[in-house]
Amino acid sequence: MEPLFVADVLLDEERVSIRCEDGVIAAVGADLSPSDGDQVIEADGMLITPPMVNCHTHSAMTLFRAYGDDLPLMQWLEEMIWPAEAKLTAEDVYWGTKLATVEMLRSGTTKFYDIYWNSDQVAQAAVDAGMRVAAGQAVIDQMDSAKAPELVAESSEFLDRLGEMGPLVTPCIAPHAIYTVSEESLRGLAELMQERDAIFNIHLSETEHEVQQCLERTGKRPADYLDSLGALGPLSILAHGVWLGESELELIADRGSTVVTNPCANMKLAVGGALPYPAALERGVDLALGTDGPSSNSNLNMFEEAKIFALLQKHQAVDPSVAPAGEVLALARGERSKLVAGTPIAEGEAADFLLLDLRVPEMAAGDLDARLVYGAPSEAVDTAVVAGSVVMRGREVPGADEALAEVRERSQRLTS
Ligand SMILES: [Zn+2]
CATH class of the missing domain: 2.30.40.10 (Urease, subunit C, domain 1)
Known part of the structure; x- marks a missing residue:
């Protein structure tokens, strides 16, 4: 070159x-x-x-933009998105992501962290656009622990395959969430993270319901539960983190994991809260910003996300000095997470x-x-x-x- x-x-x-x-x-x-x-x-x-770094998205969901908007999260997933996703082909994922790369470049993003199906195609579309991608193949077992060995093996093969796609691609392990992936699979994938030094990217504490369910099922709050499975470390990325408690923030800071906030999607799906940003900062939690998928946001514009992040946090704190512009830019550029790291000029x-x-x-x-x-x-x-x-x-x-x-x-x- x-x-x-x-x-x-x-x-x-x-x-x-x-x-x-x-x-x-x-x-x-x-x-x-x-x-x-x-x-x-x-x-x-x-x-x-x-450039901006979009630290949490499902970019191929440009295919499902403006489809099932204005519905509650679970109804939107179960009645609209999951049935439509069941029809997805690998080629669909390629083109959905290809369009997303156009949108991302035009709004200043050159690297994105993605979780989706057929993620080989996500990575290929990113490479074809000349973008960097941390691509994760979504894992869901619907709490069927018998599937764990097979799913862990598939994730391991995915790491092998994408490891050969060149310097723009970072393959990731991507269990969807603690309510869609069994304890056995999470434990196996956490071991894989340790063995392979691979990023472990998961949704965590998006809704209050998720926290309640986790407490009832495991007796632990979500971050404590993940930690008990060996899944919290410097390579762990936790998307959303809306309902993290103070002791969880302390634990996450101690483990060096990164929490990615997605304010547009959180407000659009009305999860009823926002990342406890001032408390997370106080405890030294590594933080980053993402748009979430273009179906729940419904775009991939990190400038817009940065603005809305700043407004939401100021509003929530009743304090305009929270999230000053320079800090917000650093967050949007990946400079507030040791794992993501920015690219200064x-x-x-x-x-x-x-x-x-x-x-x-x-x-x-x-x-x-x-x-x-x-x-x-x-x-x-x-x-x-x-x-x-x-x-x-x-x-x-x-x-x-x-x-x-x-x-x-x-x-x-x-x-x-
Ligand atoms: Zn997401």
Whole structure:
């Protein structure tokens, strides 16, 4: 791959140029010039920023957008989504994810953590778009512990298979939730996490009902229950965490696990609460932000998610100083979780970044972080670069029209 030279960008307040080589930022400076053979982007004073990292989604669910909205969570899953998903083919998942990659790039996301069926296809669509993905093959056994050995073996094979897809793909273990996966399977998958050093990505404490059910069934709160199975560690990602109690937050901080908050989906499904963010911060819990699937959100726009996260947390705390703009951006860029880690724009870091067009109206003036969070100008995202490759330029994503047509047709078949 030829080196990439980005000329004349605004980094913080300074005009610099940036040279990327072998997927890494090789040089940042005011007086750099391109070498022969460099691919050159004349950025013309655009703003360079780290990209967003969407830490919890089911991206192929673009196929089920605006399908069964305004229903309670379980009714929506049982009556609408699960019957439609039963008809899914691997190709459907590919195209659903392909459309999602277009949406994500256009709203500034270059890496996403995904849980779905046929996740080989999720990973393939991400690779084809030049994006990074942490792809998890969903595991559900409907509490039938006899299925545990087979499911653990399948997850192990999935790790092997996706491990060969190259540097953009991180394969994950992905049990759906503590109410859809038996204790035996969870224990087996936790062992697999330890053995294979693989990410363990699960939904946890999304609804109060889930907590009650867990207490009745196991005598433990959800995080305590997971810990008793060996499933809480630095490679564990817990999506939602709306109903985590104080002692659970302490335990999660101690284990170094990451909690991913999904404020849009939580409010849309009216789960009745929000991640206890101030308490989680106080205890030093690693945190990240995600959109959840485009069926429950119903988009993949991390600028919008960041704004809504900030508003919800301020509102809940009755304190506008909670979740200040700079912190919210750090969260949305993965910089508040040791596991996710962000990609700052500095020499030696991965060459993953965005170029933002300052001619977009919301970008005209004011504190930069506040503009980006509260103005939420995802339209300003002009260019996306991943591992030194330009994956979007001028908001044009290759293959976008085809992905849109495929999803339109496939969605009709799946939801009729
Ligand atoms: Zn989810």
